[in-house]
Amino acid sequence: MPILPTHENCLMAGARPVHLGGDALGQLERWLITEAPGADVFLLGDEHTLVQCLPELLAHVPSLREAxxxxxxxxxxxxxxxxxRALWSHLAEKAASRKAVLVNLGGGVVTDVGGFVAACYKRGIRFANVPTTLMGMVDAAIGGKTAIDLNGVKNLVGxxxxxxxxxxxxxxxRTLGKREVLNGVAEMVKHGLVYDADHWNAVRRAPLHDLDALAPLIRxxxxxxxxxxxxxPTExxxxxxLNFGHTIGHALEAFALESQQRSLLHGEAVAIGMVCATWLxxxxxxLDRDRMNAVEEHLMGLYPMFHLQEADHHRIIDLMRNDKKNHGxxxxxxxxTGIGSARVDVPINAAQVAEALDHYRLLTPDAHLRHHPQA
Ligand SMILES: NC(=O)c1ccc[n+]([C@@H]2O[C@H](COP(=O)([O-])OP(=O)(O)OC[C@H]3O[C@@H](n4cnc5c(N)ncnc54)[C@H](O)[C@@H]3O)[C@@H](O)[C@H]2O)c1
Ligand SMILES: [Zn+2]
Incomplete structure (x- = not known):
């Protein structure tokens, strides 16, 4: 499918621009000067992004020195x-008006919570997203979904x-750990698989820890x-x-949290979900068998095995039933339906999900070597 014609360094997500690359932060500086002169500007980060990323941001966006x-x-x-509540109280104490602007500097947690806080404060103030994780750059900071978790359910309110x-x-x-980079790569693999075979091939072959090689793929x-x-826009x-791999992936994320076997990052859970969905x-x-094998091999080579027992299937399927996206x-x-194309809303029953989980469970960690024993 074609990508909408856009200026090279600026894409549109609905009506909103996504600025990419060299001058992206310069665009934020220009936006602040032209669209928010005199506004109270707030900057939200976490203890890592305010240390690792803020100096770089301020070097490119000097207006934010006053934030x-x-x-x-x-x-x-x-x-x-x-x-x-604490963030809203802070904004109120600082007498932030409806003209105030919030700049979110961080991964998906900061952009999700910051977007939600901005959207509700005084019925909505403007916010800008500056993603600092790969997950944020290719997914979380784009597309207008904001949310917080409630009663242990992810993204319940948003x-x-x-x-x-x-x-x-x-x-x-540059300062993001290897595991966090691979976390974002799962979504990039997904983008290729459901939408663009060339992208799948490029991501599959890229040296993932080389920023210069990664930059065009992020774009x-x-x-x-x-x-x-x-x-x-409203799904x-x-x-x-974009839900490919997420139906089982979300349940696995919740399962890993309650079983405390090992933490599973969102992208890691989605990678397992993609193995299961590819098998389905x-x-x-x-999908033909050769393509299924190619996807499985690649994903099994990138991410560590998450050990499941047959007895776990029941709980995972229960968690899938609780997911807000599943009903009936x-x-x-x-x-x-191929590499680079997919079909949405395919009905699958619980027995088929259990079979798919079984398929994953019985794969060996070196499954990716099956087809290339010399690798
Ligand atoms: N809104 C959406 O469309 C959407 C899409 C995907 C994911 N999400 C949400 O995003 C969240 C996950 O986001 P994430 O994977 O970006 O994780 P995250 O925001 O938790 O960040 C991961 C870790 O990396 C640190 N970090 C961030 N940038 C860094 C940098 N440049 N250098 C060093 N450390 C850095 C953070 O402080 C944190 O410790 C989940 O809550 C998920 O639900 C939302
Ligand atoms: Zn995801």
Missing amino acids: SNLQVRSGEQSKDLEVC LFVDPVGTYVHPTFL RSAAIKAEVVSLD QDQRKL SWRTGL EGFRFTLL
Whole structure:
């Protein structure tokens, strides 16, 4: 499918720009000067981004030197109502008006909670997203979903609300750990698999820890996310393509939290979800075996095995039933019809999910070597 024609360094996600590369932060500086003169500006980060990323941000966006800094603790526990209450109180104490602007500097946690706080404060103040993780750059900071968690359910309370812009500056990734980079790569693999075979091939071959090699691929993934959300901002249809790997992935994320076997980052859970969904694509006759093997090999080579027992399947399927995206009998999956194309809303029942989990469970950690024993 074609990507919408856009200026090279600026894509549109719906009505909102996503600025990419060299001058992205310069664009934020210009936006602040022209669109928010005299406004109170607040900057939200966590203890890592305010240390590792803020100096680089201030070097490119000097207007932010006057901003009032807000900090949340890093990690999912900050997507919480009490954290929002503290941030709203802070804005109120500083007498932030409806003209105020919030700049979110961080990964998906900061952009999700910051977007939600901005959207609700005085019925909505403007916010800008400056993603600092790969997950943020190719996914979380684009597309207008904001949310916090409630009663242990991820993203239970939130809004679709657009930032004034997303400013992607890949240099921030220099300080990001290897596991966090791979976390974001899972979403890039997904973008290729459901939308663009060339992108899948490029991501598959890229030296993932070389920032220069990664930068054009970040651009492409951000473009795919922006295009898909532009086609379907509120997830009625095409945006469900982006759910590939997430139906089982979300349940595995919740399962890992309660079983405390080993933490599973979102992208790691989605990678397992993609292995299962790719197998289901083959099982339902939508994808041929060679393609299924290629996807499986790649994903199994990138991410460590998460050990499951047969007895765990029941709980994982229960967690899938609790997911806000599933309703009624059975499940609706996004499955692959080829490399670079997918079908949304394919009905899959619990027995088929259990079979897919079994398939993953019985793969050996070196499954990716099966087809290339000399590798
Ligand atoms: N809104 C959406 O569309 C969307 C999409 C995907 C994910 N999400 C949400 O995003 C969250 C996960 O986001 P994430 O994966 O970016 O993780 P994160 O925000 O938790 O960040 C991961 C860790 O990296 C640190 N960090 C961030 N940038 C850094 C940098 N440049 N150098 C060093 N350390 C850095 C953070 O402080 C944190 O410790 C989840 O809550 C998920 O639900 C939202
Ligand atoms: Zn995801």
